[in-house]
Amino acid sequence: MRxxxxxxxxxxxxxxxxxxDIRTVTLGINLKDCMDRNIDGLIERxxxxxxxxxxxxxxxxxxxxQKYGIPITNRRIAVTPASLLLEPLPRKIQTAVRLAxxxxxxxxxxxxxxxxxxxxxVQKGMTAAEENLIDAIPQAISKTHRLCGFLNLAxxxxxxxxxxxxxxxxxxxxxxGRTKNGVGCARIAVFANVPEDNxxxxxxHHGIGEPDYSLxxxxxxxxxxxxxxxxxxxxxxxxxxxxxxxxxFKITRAGELIGREIANLMKIDFGIVDISLASxxxxxxxxxxxxxAMGVKQMGLPGSTAALALLINAVKKGGAMASGNIGGLSGTxxxxxxxxGMSRAVKAGSLNIQKLEALTSVCSxxxxxxxxxxxxxxEVLSAIIADELSIGVINNKTTGVRIIPVPRxxxxxxxxxxxxxxxAPVMKVAKTAAPEFIARRGRxxxxxxxxxx
Amino acid sequence: xxxxxxxxxxxxxxxxVDRVGIIAKLATAMARAHINIxxxxxxIMEDYFVMTMAVDxxxxxxxxxxxxxxxxxxxxxxxxxxxxxxxxxFKVMHRV
Numbered sequence: 001m002r003x004x005x006x007x008x009x010x011x012x013x014x015x016x017x018x019x020x021d022i023r024t025v026t027l028g029i030n031l032k033d034c035m036d037r038n039i040d041g042l043i044e045r046x047x048x049x050x051x052x053x054x055x056x057x058x059x060x061x062x063x064x065x066q067k068y069g070i071p072i073t074n075r076r077i078a079v080t081p082a083s084l085l086l087e088p089l090p091r092k093i094q095t096a097v098r099l100a101x102x103x104x105x106x107x108x109x110x111x112x113x114x115x116x117x118x119x120x121x122v123q124k125g126m127t128a129a130e131e132n133l134i135d136a137i138p139q140a141i142s143k144t145h146r147l148c149g150f151l152n153l154a155x156x157x158x159x160x161x162x163x164x165x166x167x168x169x170x171x172x173x174x175x176x177g178r179t180k181n182g183v184g185c186a187r188i189a190v191f192a193n194v195p196e197d198n199x200x201x202x203x204x205h206h207g208i209g210e211p212d213y214s215l216x217x218x219x220x221x222x223x224x225x226x227x228x229x230x231x232x233x234x235x236x237x238x239x240x241x242x243x244x245x246x247x248x249f250k251i252t253r254a255g256e257l258i259g260r261e262i263a264n265l266m267k268i269d270f271g272i273v274d275i276s277l278a279s280x281x282x283x284x285x286x287x288x289x290x291x292x293a294m295g296v297k298q299m300g301l302p303g304s305t306a307a308l309a310l311l312i313n314a315v316k317k318g319g320a321m322a323s324g325n326i327g328g329l330s331g332t333x334x335x336x337x338x339x340x341g342m343s344r345a346v347k348a349g350s351l352n353i354q355k356l357e358a359l360t361s362v363c364s365x366x367x368x369x370x371x372x373x374x375x376x377x378x379e380v381l382s383a384i385i386a387d388e389l390s391i392g393v394i395n396n397k398t399t400g401v402r403i404i405p406v407p408r409x410x411x412x413x414x415x416x417x418x419x420x421x422x423x424a425p426v427m428k429v430a431k432t433a434a435p436e437f438i439a440r441r442g443r444x445x446x447x448x449x450x451x452x453x
Numbered sequence: 454x455x456x457x458x459x460x461x462x463x464x465x466x467x468x469x470v471d472r473v474g475i476i477a478k479l480a481t482a483m484a485r486a487h488i489n490i491x492x493x494x495x496x497i498m499e500d501y502f503v504m505t506m507a508v509d510x511x512x513x514x515x516x517x518x519x520x521x522x523x524x525x526x527x528x529x530x531x532x533x534x535x536x537x538x539x540x541x542x543f544k545v546m547h548r549v
Contacts, residue, residue, distance in 0.1 A: 003464065003543040004495050011546055012466050012536050066517040069538035250546040257545045417493050 011250075015070060015185050019223035020251065022258050023278050024074040026056045026116075026199035028206035028214040028271065031080040037088050039095055043102040047084070050077060050103070053213070053266075054110025060265040062118065064258055072258070075116050077107060078204035078216075081150075082132045083120035091128050092156050096136035096144065096450060104144035112146065114187075116204035119150035121194070124158040124443070127292065134164070137171050138277060141187050142178035154192035154389040156396045160444040165190075169382030169438070176374065177406045183417050185404040190385055192392030192399050193298040198328040199383050203400055214271035217259035222252045222277045223285040225315070229293040240294065241314040248275065248318030256323045272327030275319030276365070277312075279339035281422040287311075287334050288341025299334075299341050300351025305362055312363035329398055334359060335369035337404075337417055337424035346370075346425045347414075353384075361391050366400030371426045372416050381405060383433040385446075394447050416437035462540040464493065465506040465524070469533035478531065480508065482523055487514045507540070 014020035027451035034045035046145035054077055061072045082422045089095050100118055107115035116139060120130040137149055151168065168190060176182035189203040196207020199216035206214070228247045232240060263270035279287050288299035290311060296303040303345060312332050319326055336342045336356070356367050367388050372381075385401045392399030406415050411428040467475065476493070484488055492507035514521065520535055528535040 001490065002507070003540065005503065005505050007547040008464055008466055009503060011538075011543055013535070016534065063517075066521060067539045069521075070535055070542065253545040254542055257541060290478060374476045407495055434524055 007262070014224050018227045019282055020220050021071040021073045022217060022219065022255055023221055024076055024199050024218040025057065025061055025072055025259065025262055026076040026078050026216045027053060027218060028078045028197065028203055028210050029053055029080075030178065030206060030210065030212045031085055034084055035088055039089055039098060042085060043099065044078075047102055047106040047109075047221040050106035050115070052111045054107065056266055058111055060262050063265065066263075067261075068258060070258065070403070071252060074114075075112060075115065076134055076199070076201060076204065077110070077112050078199070078206045079103065079117035080206050080208070081113065081120055082118045083127070083133045084132055084208070087127070087409045089129070091132045093132065093139060093397075096133050097139045100136070100140035100144055100147055102166070107146040112203045112428055114146050114148050116148040116150065116201050117150075117206060118147050119205055121152045121163045123152050123155040123161055125161065126164060134167060134171055136247045136323035137188060138174040138178055141175055141184045148204065149188040149191045150194060150203045150205055151188075153190050153385070154393050155273070156193055156393050157446055157450045159446040160192070160386060160389050160393060162438070162444055163387050163441045165382050165389070166419060166438050166441050168385065169378035172403065173378050173405060177407055181417060182371075182374065182404045182406045183413050183421065184222065186332070186402065186417060186421050189366070189400045189402045190389070191366075192389040194400070195328050195398060200276065200278060200329060200333070201273050202402060207374040210271075211269050213266075213268035215259055215263040215266065215268060216271040216274060217255045217329070218274045218276065218278060219255040219319075220276060221285045222279055222287045222290050223282070224251055225277060225311075226284060226286070226290045226293050228289055237310060241310055244311065244314035245318035246387050247322075247323045248315045252260045252319040252322035257327065263363050272325045273319070273323045274328030275315055275326055275330045276333055276334045277315060278337060279336055279342070281420065282338065283340070286339045286341035287332055288339055288345055292341060294411055297383050298348060298350040299345040300355045304355070305359055308359055308364065309362040329365045331363050331398065333368055334364050335402070336427070337371065337422040340419065340422070341423045343422065348425060356393070358447070360388060361395065366402070367400050368400065368402045369404070369421065369424070371406045371409070372429045373410050373426055374405050376405050377432065377435075379435045379438045380429060380431070380433040381447045382438045384429070385404045386438070390444070394449070396449060459511060460509040461511040463508050463510050464538055464543060465508060465539050466536045467504040467506070467533055468501045471502045472531065475533065476533060478527060482527060483508060486520060486523070487512050488520070489496070523534070
């Protein structure tokens with residue numbers, strides 16, 4: 001049956017008026033076979049592969065963009081966790097920083113805006129190489145522009161590695177001090193239960209269970225969903241959920257088609273579609289504004305958590321019907337600085353750090369891109385991270401934290417991170433939280449739900 | 454574009470203020486590029502003058518990027534909004 005005029009225009013209007021796009025195509029690249037006892041050998045092989053495949057990714061994405069007329073907004077690369085590549089090399093910060101710069105350089109040559117994977121899986125313990133990588137993070141991130149890092153500090157099976165959580169509080173403070181407005185901290189995220197095929201930065205990496213290459217897709221953002229909610233002001237919540245499901249089905253199908261075609265052109269495996277709704281700083285492309293369109297006066301007020309739960313449940317159901325390859329994070333992102341509605345809610349006082357944490361317990365994948373005063377002690381940063389990761393560990397889901405302690409800024413001041421990262425008011429946090437608890441270090445044991453065999 | 458026997462259908466949409474010669478100009482551009490028109494639909498939707506045209510580009514003399522460039526030029530000349538997309542995107546989005 002030929003497509004009707006109404007159906008054609010539904011899709012066309014999505015693109016022209018509601019920011020319908022493919023948010024990201026992320027190419028996962030295995031670098032395990034590039035490992036070497038000599039850093040020069042590693043760098044040479046890794047750079048060659050990244051540049052070659054990165055250029056090809058851009059070219060294929062351009063071709064498919066022309067064919068379907070749907071913008072492919074970001075083209076990114078995720079590599080094998082760098083800590084693995086550093087295992088055979090000398091335990092020196094300078095070695096890790098050299099690798100970081102080489103990866104950054106390769107991304108620049110391939111015209112890729114962000115390359116993820118400078119990180120480690122340390123949910124249970126740290127090897128000497130992993131500890132060295134964490135020590136190198138402040139230098140590695142502050143001396144690069146495109147490199148993104150991640151650390152998996154906890155999992156439902158292993159518990160929470162509090163040695164690493166304690167250490168990372170200091171790492172963040174150090175990194176914040178080395179970059180303007182602490183913006184370097186936007187390029188590193190810490191997780192519980194990190195997925196190995198997440199296409200979104202800063203947490204993207206090419207996990208150890210992945211093939212040589214895989215192409216992962218992030219679907220369109222909140223603009224399209226917000227529009228459909230606005231068009232249905234009178235329907236009850238059950239109906240609203242159905243309306244959202246239908247829309248997400250459509251955008252997920254588009255994502256899968258485009259992902260598969262790019263993977264075919266590149267002659268590599270298609271990986272997954274991540275159905276997360278990722279906000280951007282563009283007008284209307286805000287998850288908070290969907291919640292407000294649903295009828296909550298402002299994001300963060302009572303009702304927000306229930307509305308968010310309904311929204312993401314509908315997104316998951318529509319997405320799961322549309323594709324058999326749902327993966328990655330597939331939750332919602334409510335980054336404070338990158339989502340205009342979130343930022344406005346903080347400014348208005350309806351959203352505070354406690355509510356932000358509560359929202360992540362239902363379906364958001366973490367406390368993302370929020371600024372705190374620069375004089376916040378390391379133990380408070382570690383305590384915020386430990387709280388958020390425990391939500392992920394106990395509920396068997398992914399949670400992450402991307403927190404920016406902004407040097408010399410106080411609560412309430414506005415900080416501009418620039419470009420895609422947006423701007424946000426500095427949020428109020430306690431001056432001291434759990435110093436003795438964090439100083440105990442050790443590991444918070446895995447929950448009883450981990451014993452499922 | 455490689456010359457294939459299987460049709461490769463694309464959907465063109467045109468919206469804007471009505472005027473003389475829109476279809477004539479588009480049809481001429483298609484003919485020049487060896488693109489066969491297989492279906493045309495025209496309606497008024499909301500406040501838009503809208504037209505969709507299904508075309509087969511399997512024997513086209515130029516590639517998608519060039520077709521798009523020519524259409525962008527026509528769109529500017531006649532103050533229209535023109536989109537041009539492979540039919541599959543509509544099929545996957547609107548058919549289970």
